[in-house]
Amino acid sequence: MPAPLMRPESENIDTCAALNTAPQSRALWQALAKQQQALVDTPILALFEQEPDRTKQLICEAGDLTFDVSRHAITSSTLSLLCQMLEERGFGAQRSALFAGEKVNNTEQRAALHTALRAPYRARPDFCAKEIEECNAQAARIADQIRSGVRLGYTGKPFRFIVNIGIGGSDLGPHMAARALQALNSPFEMHFVSNIDPCDIRQVLSQCLPEETLFIVSSKTFTTFETLSNANAARDWLCAALGSMDAVQQHFLAVSSHGERAAGFGISPTNVLPMWDWVGGRYSLWSAIGLPLRIAIGNELFDQMLAGAHQIDQHFSSAPLAKNIPVIMGLLGFWYGEFWQAQCHAVIPYEQRLEFFPAYLQQLEMESNGKRVTRNGQPVDYRTGMIVWGGAGTNTQHSFHQLFHQGTGLIPLDFLVGLQSVDPSADQHRYLFANCLAQSQALLVGANLAEVSEQMRTQGLAESEITRLAPHRVIPGNRPHSIFVYPKLTASVLGQLIACYEHKVFVQSVLWDINPFDQYGVELGKSIGLQVADALAGAAPADGFDAATRLLIAKFRAANGSH
Template structure:
């Protein structure tokens, strides 16, 4: 069954939220904390090693209760059950949306068109385990008998961004294999990768559901031509692997059918890193760590599906985002991980969020008359503090921020981590509470700059009142990263339900592809 089509602006709660906003737009975080000494305790919750604090938002209990009422009125609970149960909620493409099934360890079957998909998933996982173990152990040999040293993932979009981000984020756990990613059709990009590898010891993974994606197939053909300058067509099977649905096209390329890993049309590209698309992850960090990644995501899946909305992390984060997007008119939201390992996480979320919810037509086929997807951007702290954070502290725009941090470092440089963590909390405090005119005046006096007060005082005042969420884990592990990614997946799904849009198609992406193909033919 498809999702129910409920226009949010026509609900009773939306009107109440609009009225409430007339008061809430004047909320000052400094005052909200002064009035309620228990605010942080009341507006935070934990899930195992994860602690989420959303107290530094321009909300009260009344705001949250109204937003929770909106979630009920748009039948979010019904949507979540259909999401997990294999209903074809991707109506425009007549597909189920079941990336959650890829990390499910329960024995409960999940049916699509009357067929349980769990056996397919388990079979693929067994194949991934056997293959990755063989390559990592050195038993898989190249055409000259040498073991594999390098992996090149050839894909684009979800077939690149997800695996690339995870491999980068978990490089602390990497084995001896070197992993590279080719995505852009820019020939300079592929040339730089080829300079780093040897055809004798490199394994290429071509990831394309249709095996017709222009960028991926063009890059794969270029790499095969490069490979064949040193090897023969009979050696392709030792060095090329495919993740695809199109068996015939893969076979025509020259890849052995035994080296094909399956893809399913009920897994969208930007949610596919949990599937065989994650083969490069398996090879980079080992199958056991890949399984931990799945387990972390499953932990959040169960939380999202079974926890009441008032204690539900993805739901609360989604509702707060809707509050700023649709009532305050905030156009962007920043993702700020305080770990250099997560450097690629904001870019990954850009695709997941903006390709999913960048829609101007609702589920009834009508053009929306309200804002939908937010613009997602960010970087890593502390680097961002010396780059674009000035805009948040002194600028004129409202930009909600998600701060992502970890209590422990991985390399045990405690002095560094203490300073990093100090910055993590200081930025949240500075954004929320700023610096008053009186405090700035006193600072200038203490610093013996009394003679400059009249000149400098306006520049030393910070209004604050900038909202943020604190998402804090014990440590960056495959499990915690799985949790983090799943939180945002379900946040994005919840937003799409509220906005009454289809989050799982991407026709805007297809238009550019069609025009690019026509232009190629015209050259």
Template sequence: MHPVQPADHASLPHLPEWKAYSEAVLEASFCTDDLHLVHAAGLTIDLSAQVDSPAARQAAENLLNARGFDSARKALLAGEHVNRTEDRAAWHTMLRAPEPIEAVANEHRRVREFVLDADAQGKWKSIIHIGIGGSDWGVRLATDACGGYGSRRILKFVANIDGHAIEDAILGMDPRETLVVATSKSFTTTETLANLRRAIQWLADSGIENPYEQVVAITAKPAAAAQLGIPDSQIFKFWDWVGGRYSLWSAVGLPVALAVGLDVVEGIRAGAAAMDAHFAQADIADNAPVQLALAGVANRSVLGYGSLSIAAYDARLQYLAPYLQQLDMESLGKSVDLAGQPVGVPTGPSVWGMPGTDGQHTFFQWLHQGTDGAAVDFIMCREADHQWVEEHAMLLANCLAQRQTLLRGTSFEADRAALLAQGMPEDNAQWLASHRHHRGGRPSTLIVLPRLTPHAMGALLALYEHKVFVQALIWGINPFDQWGVEAGKKMASGILQELHGEAQTASHDQSTRHWISLLAGDRQGR
């Protein structure tokens, strides 16, 4: 029933295969004169700037075999209950399968008909999309990245419970021409329901006789949406076996289709399906998600890099870093293994970043010369979708230069000699060269897309999904739950009651008690 259970039930540090792998990584080096390229679903993944050796590759394969990689991969793709702590599947790959099961195919058909009907009738000039986390980031990313394929409607987003978010979304919008789309897996998400109520009230206050006719719900709990008053024909379903951060491939993509076209949504699904096929079939040595995962495990758990920076050299990928933050950190931010025991090694890194070249003028100083450093995933497109040829060449040059400098560093002696050649005194040249020196030796991966097409975007996101799965398998953790999110949300519900003047529902530390008392008093004084 639980095929992701490692073949060896010992915790990771006690596995002989882990010990051998760790030692092989520590003995490996950067092979700066060798290429390590993996091709998958139209993407090229260049791992040449990661530590590598034949011994490390063999040890990695032995470790994956010890963790039951083949059976775990098959179980994931077959829809078995790989989410053990919640006893359900994590079958997001079915959402983009070329021939999905009937329930999935039916929802895809319903979404398609809804969008085609809206387009044919010229309905809705604007959309307000309400959702948070996995119900928000994928839609933002896909719409922004693929907006060049033809914008059909204005799309605004409301995620935060902060009233400024909904206020900004409705500002300047015509309520008669606006569709509200609420996405929530459980349809109990506090922020989403609060913002949805405000949006419905805005429609009603604007004279819309039946505001619910302008509301669409996308949820795994359609009965909850129907109970609110949303028509059944405007409720689109996904399932408990679809995690929020894996839900873009479902009806959650409906706002993307309304904003930039059905062909974009279908292209993204096709690209992800191509990466699924690669992941399912490729051997370990040539499997792009596996090799990306192994680099991540080596950097985090053996070499000690605490974070991963996402440097996407394409301005249209401005939301990729936060999207991957959620995918990676919500999935891999775990400290106990499947047996409920401490993992015993550092797991998921912190993930952060912004598009290049903006990042170069923000945090690359720290990447190059800071004491900690970070692993970096560089992402670039060989071809641009604009007319500015020289600017694209400059962008690519910056990407390659930053990556090489992180790897190879700069020569202290060359800097010193250059300063001396400029006439600088010996002591000053020695001193300034020490400040200019980049020691290098910092790992990175380069992911190259031919162009930023919907297909390439889908393949890129699926690459990271499967990478996360493989890392979780090695560490022996469940990447499909998020109990760390749930605890804080439950506590917030109790504190909200106390702010309303209701009886205390939980014990608090002194600081929290102070602020609850003060803020509750503020509310009563209004």
């Protein structure tokens, strides 16, 4: 029998003032606390015996996705209580407000209409429907021109190298999706530059031919320091190679809400696609920010990705809470964070083409829900957000799965795996799928002292050696995890997966009463960074910084000849 789950610290389980202002909230919280106390000593495997229809109750389907949460420390009763808590928070009205285009981003007084970007024309709010249609048509036209060879570079050659220059949401989404889908249909070499580290842009440029390279500069304000620094370096490289600043007109596109700034850089207004303040950067893959992906895979596949995401939007809007995939994802994170004191969540796609998916989710979840005050500005006294991390299996099995199996912290996981591969090597894919299920089985069942001892006896080890080694080989099991299964990783399936995680973030924001659509924590570091840069260059005094920072500024100046 697997060992019980690790017993969490007692703090914050019985009471949580800010989350329990209403009597109904307090009652639900106390009921969930009792559930947790009962489940902490109940192996998950035993729940399958106690609930004969457990797999039926705890497996959900939407679109091409099957989502299995039967391997979690929950019962149908737990799920029902969590759903009641979500309803008590006013989830229905807040979800309706999200889709209607109301100003759910209350701090910045903006809508959050990423869902409208992938909706059919008539399903969009009136005020943005035409803008989205026009932008999609422009992006589709440009992508077709580039893919067909109609749009040419300064010397008359078609483009072969596509370089996206952006950071944050202007990089992570397109980069992740291009890696995931590029193998489906792409004649281009795709590159993504984000870091201010000069090695990033230089390494990419060394792999490109100037006369065949197209740059896409993505920056909502067209003032993002990292992006403009890299764009300037790219422009200098291009114009030096082709001998004229006029080359910028043919070799640069921009995605920005400030076309006049892009024009000042040298980009023609006809080559600037719009961004809107009602779409946050980390939710912008569906917009013109997805232009490099359109070019890489073509408009048909890009539209399939949009349609897949919209399919999940419809599911999220209408499915009962207990069978609603994004809702359950959000509830599980809340359950483990608030009642089990879990601090992180791992995402392991058994799909090499999804290797960048965990990094994409890091921004989506941690930038959205890493907040310390409620929507009304009151400090929270409970956990918000989780550390998200992961990587592609089977690689991760040989790096950090050891922590899952024998570590002492509670780390809920998501596994993602396709029934088929887009690659014809079916035998290798069978072993990939087998490894995913094997990891799930090991996490659930483990191997106790008696089992590992008997195994060593069959291997002929002496009893003294068994006594010495057996404790080290015990795998407690009973580790909670979910499994996403899909037919194969298509553009539509990718859209469905992304939309599930987007809506998970929203569900948790409702439970925590926080705004998932601003990111003021990002802004402070940006402004300080510019001040430090001036001090490093000797253009400003370092007196305003702490002693430790002043010491490092002095070291940098000495190493680089600054005074």
